Amino acid sequence: MRKSNEAMSKPLLYGLLLSILMVIAPHADHLPPWVSTLCAALLLWRAYLARTGNALPRRWLLILLTVASAGSIAISFRSLFGRDAGVALLILLTTLKFMELRSPRDAAVLLYLACFIIITNFFYSQSIPTALYMLATLFVIIATWIHLHAQTVAFRPRLRIAAILLLQAVPLTLVLFVLFPRVPGPLWGLPQDAFASSGLNDKMSPGDLSRLSLSDAVAFRVSYNGKPPLREQMYWRGPVLWDFDGRTWTPGITLPGAAPQFTGLEQPVDYTVTLEPHNKTWLFALDVPDNISVPAGLTPDFQIVQKEPVNARLRYQAHSHLIYRANLQETRWQIQRALQLPLHFNPRARQLAKEWRANNINDIDVARAALAYFNQKGFLYTLEPPLLGANTVDDFLFNSKRGFCEHYASAFVFLMRAAHIPARVVTGYQGGEYNDVGNYYIVRQSDAHAWAEVWFAGQGWVRIDPTAAVAPSRVKNNLSAALPDNAALPFMARNPPQWALNLRLNWDTLANRWNQWVLGYDTERQFAFLTRLGIESVTWQKMVIGMTIGLGLLVGLFALLMLRHLFARQPDKVQAAWLRLCRKLARAGSPRAAHEGAQDYATRIAATRPDLAEAMRDIAGRYSMLRYGKAQSEPARREFLKRITNFKT
Amino acid sequence: MNPSLNNVILQAEQVIAGKPQQIRLALTCLLARGHLLIEDLPGVGKTTLAHVLARTLGLQFQRIQFTSDLLPADILGVSVYQRAGSDATTGKFEFHPGPIFAQMILADEVNRATPKAQSALLEAMEEQQVTIEGTTRVLPAPFFVIATQNPAYQVGTFPLPESQLDRFMMRIRMGYPDAQAERGLLSGTDRREIVARLEPQMESAELLALQQRVKAVFVSSALLDYLQAILRHTREAAHYAHGLSPRAGLALLSASRAWALIDGRDAVLPEDVQTVLPGVVSHRLQAVGERSRLDSDALARELIEAVAIP
Structure with a gap:
C-alpha cells in the first residue's frame, strides 16, 4: 500500500477540508440530495484517511468514481451543462480531487477551485448574509493558502496575515467594482426558469390572493420624490381580469386597441420602483401612469407591460396622476367584454342585481346599493374563508358571507355585470409598509389586493374597492388592522413590537441599499456615478x-x-558597505550565514584564510562600533568605507 | 574591563577549572540583577561556584538545603517568645531572621522542597522583600539567588512549574569537566581549602555600582531590531508552544548588556545576545511536535540560526 504523503501535514489537510466544506455547504440547499450526500461521504472518508494516515484510494477506483459521478449527473440533469448540472459537476469533481491529494500542487489546485466555487454560490443568492458568509469562507481559504506556502507560521499569525491580505484587497476591490465596465443585462445569461416565480398571477380564483398574502416576500420597494400620496390612493395596478368562467377570472384576449385616453389629470406623483424579479412581463405603477423610464407599453386597460419577463431586479422611475378620468369613450368591443357573464351560474346574484337595477335608474346608485349590501348584511373580512360551491358568487353572497378581497372584487364585478354595468377585476398591490429609516415603502406579497373597476358613462373607468366597504382599515392601514387578532398572518404582516419593527426596517434599508448600490450597480448607475464624480x-x-x-x-x-x-532597515552606508564586503567574501567561497555576527564571521574567516585575518578583524571591529556603538564620528565612518573599498580577497 | 571584575573571574577560574563560560554567565546574571538556576547532577561543582562567587565578591553567603520537610519559616525566619527574667527584653516576641537575609543565597536542590517552601523563596526573589507577621522587611542589596536543581527524573522531587521558572533570569548547566580539568581536580588540593583562602576582590558598593553601569551599556536601534526579530520569530513560528514573553525580552536585553560589560565593551553586539540567549530562553521555550525531542540547547541554537541579523 502506498502511504499518504508526509508533506501534507494533518492541520493543513483539515484546513483544506474546512475550506471545501464551507464553500460547498450552501449548495446543499438546491442540489439533489444524492450529490450532497456523496460529497459529504467523500469528505468524511478523506478526513478519516487523514486521521488514520491510511493510504489514499487506488487510481482505478477514483477513475471509476469520477466516471460514475459524471454519468449520474448527466442522467439526473439530462445535461452536463447549464447552471445546476455545471455546479454539481464542479463540486463533485472538486471533492474527488481531494481523494488524490498528494503534493502541495494538488492542494493549490484545490484552493483555486474553492475560490471558483465561491462565485457559483452567487448564482443562487446575492443577499448580504451570503456575501458575508462567502467573505468568511474566503478568509478560511486564504489562511489555508498561507499555511500551504509557509508551514512554519503558527496559527494566530496565519490568521493575522490572512486578515491583512483581505484588508489590502479592499481598495483594489473598490476600484474594480466602481470602474470595471458592466455588461448590460444579467452577467451570466441565466435561463428564464432560474427564478422561482412568486407573486401575482394573471388568473384569480377564490383563495389565490389569501394564499399569496401569507408570504413575507418583498414584491417591490418604492421611494417617492416629494410628498407620498395617501395610503388610500396607493393602488398598484397589476393584471386586469375580464373573463369569468364562474370560478376563475382571466385576462381574456385584449385586442391591440386604441391607446388609453386620460383627461382631467391632477395630483401628479413621481416615484422610483425597485421591482424584485417575478418572472412576469408586467410592471407596477400607481393609477394612472403616463410616463415610465424603461421601455414598456401601456395596454388599453392601463397595464404597463414589458416584452421580456422581469427576471432580474429592475429599477424604474414612473410618473402618475392620482386624479383622472379614464377612457370617457370606450370601444363597443371593450364594453361588450365588460358585460360578459357565464350562463346559468349564480341565479340568485343575478336576481339581486336585477332588483337593484329596477329600483335605481342611475348606474352609480346601483353600485352604491351593492356596496351598502356588503357593508350592512353582516359580511366578514377574513383570510380563511370557507370553501365555496359551484355557484361561487351565490354561495358567498347569501351563505358564507366571509371572504378575502378576491371574493369581494369577484362578487362585486359579477353583480355589476348582472346589472348591466361594465365592470372588470383589477389585481395588484395596495398600500405598503413605510420604512422611515430609508424613507421608502416596502410592498410585500401580503399587500396583494384585488378590486373592481366600473365604467360609468360620462365618468369613464372608476375604481371601486368593495373590500373598503367591508373592512375600511385594510385600505387605510394595513392587512393586520383589518383582520381579527388571531388570524394566521405571516410574521412580517403582523404589527410587531417597536424594537422588532425598528430592526426589521433597518435591515430592509440595508438590504435595499445593497440592492440599489451593489447588485443594482449597472451600466446606467456606473455612468451616472462617474459623471457625478x-x-x-x-x-x-x-x-x-x-x-x-x-x-x-x-x-x-x-x-x-x-x-x-x-x-x-538599511538606510546607512555602513550597513550597505558591510553587506558588499560579505558578498565579496561569499564570491571568494566563504559566505556569511544570515545569523552570523561580524565578530564571529571575522573569527571564522581568520581560521580559514589567515592572510585576511588582520584586515577582517579590523573591519569587523570598526563595523561593530559603527553599527552598534554609541559614539558615531564621520571620520571613523569614512575610514571604514575606505577600508572596505580597499579590501581584496 | 574593570580590574576587580577581572580578578573575580581569574580567581574563580582557578577553583573551577575548565568552566569559564559558566562563571561568566553566573556573573552576568548577578550584574544584570537576575537570579540563576543551575540544573545538573549532584557533584559537578554547583555549590562550589556559588561559594567562590560569594567569597570573591565579598558577599554575605547563606546556604539553604531544600528538603521535603522544609517550611517557609525555615527560609524567612521566625518570631520567638523571650521568656520573662532571662533578658532585658522580657516577655516579647523577637524576630529571628532566616537564612534569606543574606546577599547571596544558595538554594540547594530547590526541587526537593514542597511547592509551599519553594514559593516562599521565589516571592522573596521577585520582590526583594519579605513580609512576615504583617511586617515588611527589606532584603539586603545586592541580593542574588543561585538555585540548583536536579534534573526532574530523580525520585521524590517537585519540579518548578514554568511560571516559577520565568523568575530566574537564566538557567545553565555545569556539565562534566574535561579531562585536563578533572586531572587537576583529582591531583590538586582540596577545593574547600582553596575557597576558604580566597580574598574578596570588591566591596558590595562596587558591585552595586557595576550593576548601575550595566544599565548604561549602549543599545543601538539596529540591535533592538535584532532582539525583536528573535522575539517575533518565537511567537510566529509554529514549533513553539508559545512565544517569549516581554519579560523574557527584557531579561535577554539586560543579560546581553551585562555580558558586554564583562567583555569590556560599552555597547551590545549581536554576538552578546547570541551568547546569553541559550541561558535566558532555554527554560522559557517549549517545543511542540517533532521538535519536542530536541534538548533545550539545541532548540536555542536552532532559534539563533533561524533569525538573520538585520
Missing part, C-alpha cells in the same frame, strides 16, 4: 484606462509601503 462623457475606454491607472496606483502604493520597510 466629474468625469465627462464616460466611455468604456476611459473606464478601462481609469481602472488600469487606479490599480497601478494602488499596487504601486503597496509596493512603496513594503519597500519603505526594506529601506528603513
Whole structure:
C-alpha cells in the first residue's frame, strides 16, 4: 500500500477540508440530495484517511468514481451543462480531487477551485448574509493558502496575515467594482426558469390572493420624490381580469386597441420602483401612469407591460396622476367584454342585481346599493374563508358571507355585470409598509389586493374597492388592522413590537441599499456615478484606462509601503558597505550565514584564510562600533568605507 | 574591563577549572540583577561556584538545603517568645531572621522542597522583600539567588512549574569537566581549602555600582531590531508552544548588556545576545511536535540560526 504523503501535514489537510466544506455547504440547499450526500461521504472518508494516515484510494477506483459521478449527473440533469448540472459537476469533481491529494500542487489546485466555487454560490443568492458568509469562507481559504506556502507560521499569525491580505484587497476591490465596465443585462445569461416565480398571477380564483398574502416576500420597494400620496390612493395596478368562467377570472384576449385616453389629470406623483424579479412581463405603477423610464407599453386597460419577463431586479422611475378620468369613450368591443357573464351560474346574484337595477335608474346608485349590501348584511373580512360551491358568487353572497378581497372584487364585478354595468377585476398591490429609516415603502406579497373597476358613462373607468366597504382599515392601514387578532398572518404582516419593527426596517434599508448600490450597480448607475464624480462623457475606454491607472496606483502604493520597510532597515552606508564586503567574501567561497555576527564571521574567516585575518578583524571591529556603538564620528565612518573599498580577497 | 571584575573571574577560574563560560554567565546574571538556576547532577561543582562567587565578591553567603520537610519559616525566619527574667527584653516576641537575609543565597536542590517552601523563596526573589507577621522587611542589596536543581527524573522531587521558572533570569548547566580539568581536580588540593583562602576582590558598593553601569551599556536601534526579530520569530513560528514573553525580552536585553560589560565593551553586539540567549530562553521555550525531542540547547541554537541579523 502506498502511504499518504508526509508533506501534507494533518492541520493543513483539515484546513483544506474546512475550506471545501464551507464553500460547498450552501449548495446543499438546491442540489439533489444524492450529490450532497456523496460529497459529504467523500469528505468524511478523506478526513478519516487523514486521521488514520491510511493510504489514499487506488487510481482505478477514483477513475471509476469520477466516471460514475459524471454519468449520474448527466442522467439526473439530462445535461452536463447549464447552471445546476455545471455546479454539481464542479463540486463533485472538486471533492474527488481531494481523494488524490498528494503534493502541495494538488492542494493549490484545490484552493483555486474553492475560490471558483465561491462565485457559483452567487448564482443562487446575492443577499448580504451570503456575501458575508462567502467573505468568511474566503478568509478560511486564504489562511489555508498561507499555511500551504509557509508551514512554519503558527496559527494566530496565519490568521493575522490572512486578515491583512483581505484588508489590502479592499481598495483594489473598490476600484474594480466602481470602474470595471458592466455588461448590460444579467452577467451570466441565466435561463428564464432560474427564478422561482412568486407573486401575482394573471388568473384569480377564490383563495389565490389569501394564499399569496401569507408570504413575507418583498414584491417591490418604492421611494417617492416629494410628498407620498395617501395610503388610500396607493393602488398598484397589476393584471386586469375580464373573463369569468364562474370560478376563475382571466385576462381574456385584449385586442391591440386604441391607446388609453386620460383627461382631467391632477395630483401628479413621481416615484422610483425597485421591482424584485417575478418572472412576469408586467410592471407596477400607481393609477394612472403616463410616463415610465424603461421601455414598456401601456395596454388599453392601463397595464404597463414589458416584452421580456422581469427576471432580474429592475429599477424604474414612473410618473402618475392620482386624479383622472379614464377612457370617457370606450370601444363597443371593450364594453361588450365588460358585460360578459357565464350562463346559468349564480341565479340568485343575478336576481339581486336585477332588483337593484329596477329600483335605481342611475348606474352609480346601483353600485352604491351593492356596496351598502356588503357593508350592512353582516359580511366578514377574513383570510380563511370557507370553501365555496359551484355557484361561487351565490354561495358567498347569501351563505358564507366571509371572504378575502378576491371574493369581494369577484362578487362585486359579477353583480355589476348582472346589472348591466361594465365592470372588470383589477389585481395588484395596495398600500405598503413605510420604512422611515430609508424613507421608502416596502410592498410585500401580503399587500396583494384585488378590486373592481366600473365604467360609468360620462365618468369613464372608476375604481371601486368593495373590500373598503367591508373592512375600511385594510385600505387605510394595513392587512393586520383589518383582520381579527388571531388570524394566521405571516410574521412580517403582523404589527410587531417597536424594537422588532425598528430592526426589521433597518435591515430592509440595508438590504435595499445593497440592492440599489451593489447588485443594482449597472451600466446606467456606473455612468451616472462617474459623471457625478466629474468625469465627462464616460466611455468604456476611459473606464478601462481609469481602472488600469487606479490599480497601478494602488499596487504601486503597496509596493512603496513594503519597500519603505526594506529601506528603513538599511538606510546607512555602513550597513550597505558591510553587506558588499560579505558578498565579496561569499564570491571568494566563504559566505556569511544570515545569523552570523561580524565578530564571529571575522573569527571564522581568520581560521580559514589567515592572510585576511588582520584586515577582517579590523573591519569587523570598526563595523561593530559603527553599527552598534554609541559614539558615531564621520571620520571613523569614512575610514571604514575606505577600508572596505580597499579590501581584496 | 574593570580590574576587580577581572580578578573575580581569574580567581574563580582557578577553583573551577575548565568552566569559564559558566562563571561568566553566573556573573552576568548577578550584574544584570537576575537570579540563576543551575540544573545538573549532584557533584559537578554547583555549590562550589556559588561559594567562590560569594567569597570573591565579598558577599554575605547563606546556604539553604531544600528538603521535603522544609517550611517557609525555615527560609524567612521566625518570631520567638523571650521568656520573662532571662533578658532585658522580657516577655516579647523577637524576630529571628532566616537564612534569606543574606546577599547571596544558595538554594540547594530547590526541587526537593514542597511547592509551599519553594514559593516562599521565589516571592522573596521577585520582590526583594519579605513580609512576615504583617511586617515588611527589606532584603539586603545586592541580593542574588543561585538555585540548583536536579534534573526532574530523580525520585521524590517537585519540579518548578514554568511560571516559577520565568523568575530566574537564566538557567545553565555545569556539565562534566574535561579531562585536563578533572586531572587537576583529582591531583590538586582540596577545593574547600582553596575557597576558604580566597580574598574578596570588591566591596558590595562596587558591585552595586557595576550593576548601575550595566544599565548604561549602549543599545543601538539596529540591535533592538535584532532582539525583536528573535522575539517575533518565537511567537510566529509554529514549533513553539508559545512565544517569549516581554519579560523574557527584557531579561535577554539586560543579560546581553551585562555580558558586554564583562567583555569590556560599552555597547551590545549581536554576538552578546547570541551568547546569553541559550541561558535566558532555554527554560522559557517549549517545543511542540517533532521538535519536542530536541534538548533545550539545541532548540536555542536552532532559534539563533533561524533569525538573520538585520
